[in-house]
Amino acid sequence: MQERYLLTNRQINDDLTRPVLTTPFWFWVAAALLGGGLSLGLLVVAVFVIFGLGVTGLNRPVFWGVMITNFVFWVGISHAGVMISSILRLSQAEWRRPVTRAAEVLTIFALGTAMTFPLIHTGRPWRTLYWVFPYDFFRAIWPNVRSPLVWDPSAIFTYLTSASLFVYVALLPDLAVLRERTTGLPHLFYSIASLGWRGTPRQWYLQALAGILLSALILPVFVSVHSIVSWDFAVSLVPNWHATIFAPYFVIGAVWSGVSAVATLMVIMRSVFKWQKYITPDHFDAIGRLLLVVGVGWFYFFVLEYLFGFYGAEPAEIAVREFQLFSWPWNLLFAIFMLAAFLIPVPMLCFRGIRRSIKWMLITSLLVNVGMWLERYIIIVPGLAYKQVLTFSYGEYTPSIFEFTLIFASFCMVGLGILVFSKVFPLMPIGEAKEGQIFRASVKVGKVEVPAVIRE
Amino acid sequence: MSDTHGHNGHEPSPLVPPGATDRAVSADVLGRVLHPAGRRFRGWALLLTALLAIGVVGFLLRLQGGVQDRTQWGYTAALFAILLSTFQAAPLVSITQRFLRSQWRRPLGRATELLAVVGLLNFLIMLPVVAALPPLAGRPSLWNWWPGAPHLWDTLGVAILVVNGLAVLYLAALPDLAALAVVGQGWRAGLWRRLAGFWVGTPRQWDIQRMALGTLGMFYFLMLVFSHSMVAMDFSMGLVPGWKSAIFPATHALSALQGGLATTIVMLFILRTVGGWQDYLHVDQFWALAKLLLSFSLLWFYFFYSEFIILWYGRQPQEEATIGLLMFGPYLVPFVGAFLCSFVLPLALLIWNPIRRSIRGPVVVACIILVGQLFDRVRLYVSAYSIEQVGGHVLEHVPAFHPPDLVDVMILVGGAAGAVLLVLLASRLVPVFSLWELKEGMMLRKVVPLVRLRLAALAKPR
Numbered sequence: 007m008q009e010r011y012l013l014t015n016r017q018i019n020d021d022l023t024r025p026v027l028t029t030p031f032w033f034w035v036a037a038a039l040l041g042g043g044l045s046l047g048l049l050v051v052a053v054f055v056i057f058g059l060g061v062t063g064l065n066r067p068v069f070w071g072v073m074i075t076n077f078v079f080w081v082g083i084s085h086a087g088v089m090i091s092s093i094l095r096l097s098q099a100e101w102r103r104p105v106t107r108a109a110e111v112l113t114i115f116a117l118g119t120a121m122t123f124p125l126i127h128t129g130r131p132w133r134t135l136y137w138v139f140p141y142d143f144f145r146a147i148w149p150n151v152r153s154p155l156v157w158d159p160s161a162i163f164t165y166l167t168s169a170s171l172f173v174y175v176a177l178l179p180d181l182a183v184l185r186e187r188t189t190g191l192p193h194l195f196y197s198i199a200s201l202g203w204r205g206t207p208r209q210w211y212l213q214a215l216a217g218i219l220l221s222a223l224i225l226p227v228f229v230s231v232h233s234i235v236s237w238d239f240a241v242s243l244v245p246n247w248h249a250t251i252f253a254p255y256f257v258i259g260a261v262w263s264g265v266s267a268v269a270t271l272m273v274i275m276r277s278v279f280k281w282q283k284y285i286t287p288d289h290f291d292a293i294g295r296l297l298l299v300v301g302v303g304w305f306y307f308f309v310l311e312y313l314f315g316f317y318g319a320e321p322a323e324i325a326v327r328e329f330q331l332f333s334w335p336w337n338l339l340f341a342i343f344m345l346a347a348f349l350i351p352v353p354m355l356c357f358r359g360i361r362r363s364i365k366w367m368l369i370t371s372l373l374v375n376v377g378m379w380l381e382r383y384i385i386i387v388p389g390l391a392y393k394q395v396l397t398f399s400y401g402e403y404t405p406s407i408f409e410f411t412l413i414f415a416s417f418c419m420v421g422l423g424i425l426v427f428s429k430v431f432p433l434m435p436i437g438e439a440k441e442g443q444i445f446r447a448s449v450k451v452g453k454v455e456v457p458a459v460i461r462e
Numbered sequence: 463m464s465d466t467h468g469h470n471g472h473e474p475s476p477l478v479p480p481g482a483t484d485r486a487v488s489a490d491v492l493g494r495v496l497h498p499a500g501r502r503f504r505g506w507a508l509l510l511t512a513l514l515a516i517g518v519v520g521f522l523l524r525l526q527g528g529v530q531d532r533t534q535w536g537y538t539a540a541l542f543a544i545l546l547s548t549f550q551a552a553p554l555v556s557i558t559q560r561f562l563r564s565q566w567r568r569p570l571g572r573a574t575e576l577l578a579v580v581g582l583l584n585f586l587i588m589l590p591v592v593a594a595l596p597p598l599a600g601r602p603s604l605w606n607w608w609p610g611a612p613h614l615w616d617t618l619g620v621a622i623l624v625v626n627g628l629a630v631l632y633l634a635a636l637p638d639l640a641a642l643a644v645v646g647q648g649w650r651a652g653l654w655r656r657l658a659g660f661w662v663g664t665p666r667q668w669d670i671q672r673m674a675l676g677t678l679g680m681f682y683f684l685m686l687v688f689s690h691s692m693v694a695m696d697f698s699m700g701l702v703p704g705w706k707s708a709i710f711p712a713t714h715a716l717s718a719l720q721g722g723l724a725t726t727i728v729m730l731f732i733l734r735t736v737g738g739w740q741d742y743l744h745v746d747q748f749w750a751l752a753k754l755l756l757s758f759s760l761l762w763f764y765f766f767y768s769e770f771i772i773l774w775y776g777r778q779p780q781e782e783a784t785i786g787l788l789m790f791g792p793y794l795v796p797f798v799g800a801f802l803c804s805f806v807l808p809l810a811l812l813i814w815n816p817i818r819r820s821i822r823g824p825v826v827v828a829c830i831i832l833v834g835q836l837f838d839r840v841r842l843y844v845s846a847y848s849i850e851q852v853g854g855h856v857l858e859h860v861p862a863f864h865p866p867d868l869v870d871v872m873i874l875v876g877g878a879a880g881a882v883l884l885v886l887l888a889s890r891l892v893p894v895f896s897l898w899e900l901k902e903g904m905m906l907r908k909v910v911p912l913v914r915l916r917l918a919a920l921a922k923p924r
Contacts, residue, residue, distance in 0.1 A: 226760075233768065237771065237772075240772050241771070241776070243778070248776060249772070250707040250708055250709040250710070250768060250769040250772040250773065251709040251712065252768075253709075253768040254709065254712065254764070254765065254768055306687065306712070307712065310691070310709070310711060311708055313604050313708070314604075314706060314707075317604055317706055318706045318855070320855075444912070447910055448919075449905075449906055449907065449908050451905050451906065451921065451923070457921065457922075458906075458908075458919040458922075459919065459920060459922075460910060460912055460917050460918070460919045461918050461919075461920060
């Protein structure tokens, strides 16, 4: 990192614990707004329970619509945490330090939000419990255990558990800092939560070791989650779903949208918590470079996925592709998706000035996620909506106002989760920030002092 | 991938021999090119030339039979794919690590870029292989109405890749060639002067060189992926009716990156042990490459499984026939060999840090992976080239395994020897270590104390 501030330990403690120890007015306003949005979502769920899913736009043969799109989208966003935290930690990327915690927390809340959608989608969530416990393997009346629909919950729960563990292990030193700065009930809470952390060399060693191990172990889980989500679609024989590339295509798409979401979060954290000395344009430049590579990689998979829709010249597949690309309103949605997910952001990210601009990075990262939500929608619905040979009864699918409300509510749910988390725990890792200060150095080249980093 | 200098706080390995000055490093690196070739070098060159000659004879014999019988060209196609996936993929190690500004790549960058010269030989090998491809009519392809497809465009794609690889090598070697032009003598000095006489190292020239290297490097990456996608589609999948797999081009490109890494490791080991460069190549380089190799071996399995599960789960006739041909039918042995050598054994070995963090460990794994490349490419190309009826939506008849004949063996051995010979000869014209990058590394690094440890501080100028 070229742009660095010399910060004392006290200053770091003060800056990063401030959001936990003080409650500004904007916090209540934001919490009320996000809580209001979430309440709307709960109201919609109540409507579903009372009146049934008939109030949605779901209609034969489109039984998977906005709710499943939301599920896939939020599982995708949840890939941010592991990408930023574990891969960058293992590769010792210096710029990861201020953003790891926020990315991991985004993972947890995005995953939690994602999990609610299949439940809502069942229409009768309580019946889900009825068939899950105890699971019947033998009478062939429960969902087939060999179906990815059954693997999904296992993968997602494993991911949620390991991501939570990942956050908690990294939080330990920070909880101890908060323990020392609080009194009363909060002190008791942080005392218990910090598990007697004293910062001895052995504790630091074990914590670092656990971090490295979890980073390595969580990677296969991270890949498996979205792969399994993709197989929900790909193992079926629906034209445009039955593609071998779906697993890596979904995973890289998830990284593309997840890392973009982290960039958005970085902008928000920097402006809301006044962390300009911690999140600098250099950090945006670094995440912008990462996004550029991921974006181009995603495009390669996208191109393969689409081209192979036409390879083989199978009439059913080509018909769905044409339907997806040229019929109203899919053509418009496809154009917006392409512009938002690739054609605008990737060329923009090529420019250093844009990567280092907070405003432009916000716009770019938001655009990517608009595009990526549409991508999932365009993958899921047209494959079902197109009339196949054996489809005798079919109707149009148009999302209802209730489904749009659920999209809005899902963003509020994730936002509220992160906001509340930031009130209880530091959203930026204090230990990492201090370690970054220890590892800073400089090397004199000619007359210039070039910033350097000490490698462990 | 960043720098890897150990988690135990050990003092980092020196970039150049301890205590060596700028001048001494220059003399060492340039001296190996300037001094006359030794007896051992000549011996190896002679042996490799003899093997290459055998390969050329085999190639001519095969050409005599024409390209109508595609089955006869299966092993040559596999050889072409192997060289494309090993020697021609290796420069990416340098290109990507330069993009990431990793410090550990400095001693190995040039060695990997040098491997791009093999593209010249591979291009010649490709010509009859591409000529043996049937016309597009009546079989699935992505080219559709493109005139001259696939023959013209495949040839052009690989040609651009070769030129691009040589351009990267030339640009990266430019400052060193200029240095050689100053101190060299004889006909080689004349060549160096012609190649780099204009280089005086002004700030503007350095800026342009860096910018051009970045751009060409990026282009090489894209071209390599594109070439592999094309080759995978046209030379393998497109010949098997009913095999439709969007992931296969990406799998092919990915396994090429794995092969490129393995080739790099073997090359470094040879340089260290036979070339006497042990003061420049340390365990750090092997360790960093081994980590990448482990990642790529895991990715190999992931990509393989992503394809397999869809074909296996789909159970459509064309999918079952494809699996029958490539995995569980006549090519079961190459498939098992590829699976073991590309994934199982590398994982079983590289999962252990003491093996990763050694010199021999990664080298053994790299050799295993190269054997895996051979199995995999034989499985994919010999099987595809042995199919007679390439039209239709389903592979009606799974052909029997096509074993190599004597001519195939001659071509395989000659091709591999020719590739090594080209690299060996190129190393007499271009230093195998990038002098300017080593010197830059010396400037941007210092050892600093931290508590009781001595660690490396690495500067990364903007």
